[in-house]
Amino acid sequence: MYRQSRWNEPLIFEISREGAVGHVLPKLEKEISAQLKEATNEIPKHLLRAKLNLPEASELEVVRHFTRLSQMNYGISVGTYPLGSCTMKYNPVANERFASLEKVQNVHPLQDQRTVQGSLELLYRLEKSLCEITGMHKFSFIPAAGAQGEFLGCLMVKAHHEEQGEHRRKMIVPDSAHGTNPASAEMAGFQVDVVKSDETGCVDIEELETIATEETAGLMLTNPNTLGIFERNIEEIVQIIHGAGGLLYYDGANLNAIMGKARPGDMGFDIVHLNVHKTFSTPHGGGGPGAGPVGVTKELQKFLPAPTVEYQSATHSYYLDYNRPKAVGKMKMFYGNFAVYVKTYAYILMMGAEGLQLAAEASVLGSNYLLSKLRTLRGVAVPFDSGEPHKHEFVLSLSQLAKETGVRALDTAKRFLDHGVHAPITYFPLIIDEALMVEPTESEPKRELDNFAEVMSKIIEEAYHEPKKVLGAPYNTSVGRINEVKASHPKTLCLSWRMKRGAPR
Amino acid sequence: MKHTVFSHPFIANSATADWKSMLSGLRIKSIQDLYSDVPAKFLLRRKLNLGDPLSELETFNHVSRILANNRSYREMSVFVGAGTWLHYIPAAVSEAISRSEFVTSYTQYQPEASQGMLMALFEYQSLMAELLEMDVVNASMYDWATALGEAGRMSARLTRRREVVVPRFASPERRGTLQTYLDPIGGRMVEAAQSKESGQIVLESLKEHVSSDTAAVYLENPSYLGFLETQVTAVAEISHDAGALFIVGVDPTSLGIIKPPGDYGADIVVGEGQPFGNPVNFGGPLLGILACRNDLKMIRAMPGRIIGMTTTVDETQRAFVMSLQTREQHIRRGEATSNICTNNALCALASAVYLSLLGKNGVQELSKHILAKTKYAIERFSAIGTVEAPLFKAPHFKEFTLGLKDRHADDVLRELLKHEICGGKSLAPEFPELGESVLVCVTELHSKQQIDNYVETLDKILG
Numbered sequence: 001m002y003r004q005s006r007w008n009e010p011l012i013f014e015i016s017r018e019g020a021v022g023h024v025l026p027k028l029e030k031e032i033s034a035q036l037k038e039a040t041n042e043i044p045k046h047l048l049r050a051k052l053n054l055p056e057a058s059e060l061e062v063v064r065h066f067t068r069l070s071q072m073n074y075g076i077s078v079g080t081y082p083l084g085s086c087t088m089k090y091n092p093v094a095n096e097r098f099a100s101l102e103k104v105q106n107v108h109p110l111q112d113q114r115t116v117q118g119s120l121e122l123l124y125r126l127e128k129s130l131c132e133i134t135g136m137h138k139f140s141f142i143p144a145a146g147a148q149g150e151f152l153g154c155l156m157v158k159a160h161h162e163e164q165g166e167h168r169r170k171m172i173v174p175d176s177a178h179g180t181n182p183a184s185a186e187m188a189g190f191q192v193d194v195v196k197s198d199e200t201g202c203v204d205i206e207e208l209e210t211i212a213t214e215e216t217a218g219l220m221l222t223n224p225n226t227l228g229i230f231e232r233n234i235e236e237i238v239q240i241i242h243g244a245g246g247l248l249y250y251d252g253a254n255l256n257a258i259m260g261k262a263r264p265g266d267m268g269f270d271i272v273h274l275n276v277h278k279t280f281s282t283p284h285g286g287g288g289p290g291a292g293p294v295g296v297t298k299e300l301q302k303f304l305p306a307p308t309v310e311y312q313s314a315t316h317s318y319y320l321d322y323n324r325p326k327a328v329g330k331m332k333m334f335y336g337n338f339a340v341y342v343k344t345y346a347y348i349l350m351m352g353a354e355g356l357q358l359a360a361e362a363s364v365l366g367s368n369y370l371l372s373k374l375r376t377l378r379g380v381a382v383p384f385d386s387g388e389p390h391k392h393e394f395v396l397s398l399s400q401l402a403k404e405t406g407v408r409a410l411d412t413a414k415r416f417l418d419h420g421v422h423a424p425i426t427y428f429p430l431i432i433d434e435a436l437m438v439e440p441t442e443s444e445p446k447r448e449l450d451n452f453a454e455v456m457s458k459i460i461e462e463a464y465h466e467p468k469k470v471l472g473a474p475y476n477t478s479v480g481r482i483n484e485v486k487a488s489h490p491k492t493l494c495l496s497w498r499m500k501r502g503a504p505r
Numbered sequence: 506m507k508h509t510v511f512s513h514p515f516i517a518n519s520a521t522a523d524w525k526s527m528l529s530g531l532r533i534k535s536i537q538d539l540y541s542d543v544p545a546k547f548l549l550r551r552k553l554n555l556g557d558p559l560s561e562l563e564t565f566n567h568v569s570r571i572l573a574n575n576r577s578y579r580e581m582s583v584f585v586g587a588g589t590w591l592h593y594i595p596a597a598v599s600e601a602i603s604r605s606e607f608v609t610s611y612t613q614y615q616p617e618a619s620q621g622m623l624m625a626l627f628e629y630q631s632l633m634a635e636l637l638e639m640d641v642v643n644a645s646m647y648d649w650a651t652a653l654g655e656a657g658r659m660s661a662r663l664t665r666r667r668e669v670v671v672p673r674f675a676s677p678e679r680r681g682t683l684q685t686y687l688d689p690i691g692g693r694m695v696e697a698a699q700s701k702e703s704g705q706i707v708l709e710s711l712k713e714h715v716s717s718d719t720a721a722v723y724l725e726n727p728s729y730l731g732f733l734e735t736q737v738t739a740v741a742e743i744s745h746d747a748g749a750l751f752i753v754g755v756d757p758t759s760l761g762i763i764k765p766p767g768d769y770g771a772d773i774v775v776g777e778g779q780p781f782g783n784p785v786n787f788g789g790p791l792l793g794i795l796a797c798r799n800d801l802k803m804i805r806a807m808p809g810r811i812i813g814m815t816t817t818v819d820e821t822q823r824a825f826v827m828s829l830q831t832r833e834q835h836i837r838r839g840e841a842t843s844n845i846c847t848n849n850a851l852c853a854l855a856s857a858v859y860l861s862l863l864g865k866n867g868v869q870e871l872s873k874h875i876l877a878k879t880k881y882a883i884e885r886f887s888a889i890g891t892v893e894a895p896l897f898k899a900p901h902f903k904e905f906t907l908g909l910k911d912r913h914a915d916d917v918l919r920e921l922l923k924h925e926i927c928g929g930k931s932l933a934p935e936f937p938e939l940g941e942s943v944l945v946c947v948t949e950l951h952s953k954q955q956i957d958n959y960v961e962t963l964d965k966i967l968g
Binding site for chain 2: 097
C-alpha cells in the first residue's frame with residue numbers, strides 16, 4: 001500500500017529563530033565597505049527601510065524543510081501521472097544536467113553577440129527542427145508558455161487582417177477546447193464564437209459553416225482534440241475557415257500523438273504553438289517554467305516579434321534580428337526561456353526522427369490499450385465513441401457511476417491517490433459529465449497501465465459496495481481531503497503569512 | 506516508408522514483448538491501424554529530416570560543443586544587467602530545486618498529493634509579501650515585463666479606465682510589453698517626464714498627465730537606469746487623488762535597505778524575482794512578481810495562480826490549495842482575468858529557498874553589498890575624469906549610467922571586450938537624449954579587482 005510522507009512541517013516563518021543564519025555573504029573589501037556609510041547617507045531617511053520580517057534559520061533547517069516538502073509532493077519520477085492534455089511524459093534527467101551547464105546558466109542575454117554564438121546556434125538549429133516537425137516556415141522562441149503563444153498567435157491573426165484592411169472581430173473556438181483558447185482570444189480583443197462538437201466528438205461541420213463569416217478572424221483548434229480524437233474532417237475545416245478569409249491556429253497541446261506521423265503545416269494551419277513542456281519532455285516544475293514557441297507560414301513570418309535568430313553565411317555567425325518593421329509588439333523580456341530550450345533541443349537529438357515518431361505511436365498504443373481495459377468497467381462510459389481508435393488520450397464519463405453510487409469523478413480521483421497513482425484530469429472537457437481525462441504517454445510501462453486499470457476497477461468495486469470509503473478519500477496522502485471552499489471564502493481567505501499574522505493594512 | 510520499432514530509453518514498451526501483447530490485446534496487427542482515422546493525404550510518408558537518435562553521451566558532447574562558443578561570466582567580467590542580473594546562487598538552492606518530486610510535478614490539481622509544492626509556493630508568496638510589505642503575491646508570472654502588462658490590464662479592469670502613465674526612463678522592454686498587453690483593450694501609455702539632471706519624475710508633468718482616464722501610474726524604483734526615486738509619497742498621492750492605482754516596479758534585491766513599496770502607497774507591485782536564486786540563463790526563464798493589497802476586489806482582479814492556506818475537511822490538519830480559481834482560464838474561459846496557465850513556479854521555489862536561507866540578515870547584507878559596490882564603482886569611474894558617472898545626480902542601486910561624452914558606446918564596448926570585459930548596455934538607441942552612454946551593473950558577484958580592472962581599462966581606452 002502506498003504511503004506518502006506525512007511531516008507535520010511548520011512554515012519557514014514558524015521555524016525561524018532570532019539570530020540564526022542560513023547563508024553568509026563574503027566580507028567586503030575595506031575600500032568598498034568604507035563607501036557604505038556615505039551611500040546610505042545619500043538616500044533620504046524616508047526612503048530607508050525600517051523593519052524587515054523575514055525568517056531566520058540555519059542552513060540545515062532550510063535544507064531539511066524543503067527536502068521534507070519535496071517528499072510531500074508527487075511527480076512523474078514518483079509514479080504514473082496521467083493528466084489528460086498535459087503530456088506528463090518522462091523528463092530525461094540528462095536534460096537537467098545540460099541545462100545546468102555553466103555556458104547555459106551564466107551567460108547574460110545582453111552580452112556582445114560574438115560571445116553568445118553558442119546560444120544563438122542552439123536556438124537556430126532548434127528552430128530548423130521545430131519547422132521540420134510541424135511543417136511551419138519560421139518560429140519565434142519568445143513566448144514563455146503555451147498561453148502566451150496563443151496570445152501572440154491571436155495578435156498575429158489580428159495583424160494579418162489589419163494589413164488586409166479588415167477588422168475581423170470573431171475567433172471561433174470549439175466547445176471542447178482548452179480554457180486558454182477563449183481566454184487568449186478575448187485577451188487579444190476578439191469575441192469568441194463557440195462551435196459545438198458533433199456526435200463523434202469532432203467539430204460540427206454544418207455548424208462551422210454557418211458560424212464562419214466575413215467577421216471570422218480565425219479558428220483555434222487542437223488536433224487531436226481534447227477528447228483524444230483526430231479531427232478527421234480537418235481538410236474541410238481548413239477550407240471553410242480559409243474560404244471565409246480566416247486563419248487556422250493550431251494549439252500544440254496534443255502534438256505528441258502525431259509527431260512524425262502528420263504535420264499541422266501540411267494540414268493547412270497558419271500558426272502553431274508548441275508546449276515544449278508537454279511534447280518535448282521539459283519538466284513542468286510544479287507549474288512552470290515551460291515555453292511556448294510559435295511557428296508560422298511564410299506569409300505570416302513578418303509578424304513574428306523581434307528579435308528572431310538568424311544566420312549570416314558570409315561571416316559564419318548567428319545574430320539577433322531586430323529589423324522587423326511589421327512585427328507585433330514586445331511580448332516579454334529578451335528572447336525566450338533559453339534554459340528550457342536547451343532541454344528541448346537535447347530531447348529532439350536523443351529521440352531523432354524515428355524516436356519522435358515511435359513516441360507518438362507508443363503514446364497512442366498505450367492510450368488505446370488502457371482504454372480497452374477501462375471501457376468495460378461498470379458505471380463507466382466513453383462518450384462520443386465512434387469506434388475509431390483514440391489518439392494519445394481519452395475521456396471517460398463516470399456519470400452513471402455517480403448516479404448509482406453517489407461517487408463522483410472527484411471522489412474517484414482522490415481514491416486514485418491512495419494507490420500511489422496520480423489522478424487523471426477531472427471535469428474537463430466541459431462537454432462530458434463527470435469526466436476523467438486520461439493521457440498515459442509513451443513513458444509508462446505496460447505494467448503501470450495494467451496497474452492503473454486494476455486500481456480503477458477496485459475503486460469502482462468499492463464505489464458500489466462501500467461508497468463511504470471512496471467519498472472519504474484520500475487517506476494515504478500527506479493530508480486528508482482538503483476543504484477547498486474555505487480556501488476561497490472571504491472570511492477565511494489566507495494567501496500569505498502576512499495575512500495570517502494580521503499585519504496592519 | 507519502412508517502419509521500425511526499436512528500443513529507446515524514454516519509450517517504455519518499444520521492442521518488448523509488451524508491445525506485441527498490447528497490439529494483440531487491441532486485436533490489431535500494426536500500429537498504423539491506430540492512425541486509420543488520419544486522412545491518408547496528411548500522413549507523412551517520409552521520415553522527418555532530423556537525424557538518428559543520439560545517446561546521452563553523444564548528446565552531451567554535441568550540446569557542449571555548440572555551447573563552447575558561449576562565454577560565461579567565469580571567462581570574462583560581465584557588467585551588464587538591464588532586466589536580469591548575475592548573482593551568486595547558494596548550493597542549497599540548486600539542491601532543493603533539483604529534487605525531482607518538485608521538478609517533475611504539474612500544477613497542483615490534486616492538492617492532497619502536492620502539499621510540498623503548494624506549501625513552498627505559499628511560502629514564496631509569503632516571503633515576497635513580507636519583503637514588499639504587500640499582502641498578496643501570486644504564485645508567479647513569466648517575468649517583470651509580463652507582470653507589468655497584466656498589472657496594466659488589472660488596473661484598467663478595476664478602474665474602468667484605459668491609460669497608464671509611465672515615466673520616460675522606465676525600461677523600454679517593459680514599456681513595450683505593457684503596450685502590447687494594453688492594445689487589445691484600447692489602452693494606451695502616457696509618458697511622464699523625468700529630470701535629465703536627477704532622473705526624478707517631474708511632478709508637474711505627472712500632474713498634467715493624470716486625469717479621469719488614468720487607470721494607473723507606474724514607477725520603477727530603483728529605476729531601469731539605477732537611480733532611486735525619492736518622491737515616492739508624492740507620486741502615490743498624485744495617483745490616488747486622480748482615482749488611479751499606483752503600480753511600483755522593483756528589483757527586490759534593493760529591499761533589504763530601501764523602503765518597500767507597500768510602505769509608500771503602492772496598490773500593485775511588479776518586479777523581477779530572478780536575482781533570488783535563479784541564473785540569468787541567456788534571458789530566461791525569469792520570475793515575474795505580481796502583488797496587491799488585501800482588498801477582495803483587487804485580489805479577484807488578479808491574474809494567475811494564488812495558493813491559499815486552509816484545512817482538511819475534518820479540520821485536523823493545515824493544508825494548502827489553489828485559491829480563487831474562478832478567476833482563471835480553466836474555469837472562467839473567455840471571462841478569465843488572464844490566459845496565464847503555466848507560470849514559473851520552479852523559479853518561485855528557488856526564490857523561496859533563497860530568501861529562507863539568506864533570511865532577514867542575509868537580505869539586508871545583500872542590499873548593503875550591492876549599494877556599497879555601486880557607490881564604489883561610481884566613485885572610481887568618476888575619478889578618471891573622462892567619463893560622467895553617473896549621468897543622474899541621485900542615489901543609485903546596482904545599476905548606473907556612464908556618460909562617454911564624445912566617444913561611441915559601441916566602439917568603447919568593443920574595445921573593452923578585447924580585454925575580457927563586457928562593459929554594459931549601450932543606451933543611446935533607447936534614450937538618444939542621454940547621448941553616448943552605457944548602463945553598468947554591479948552585484949555581490951563582482952569583486953573589487955574586477956571593478957578596478959574595468960575602471961583602469963576604460964581609462965586606458967579613453968586615454
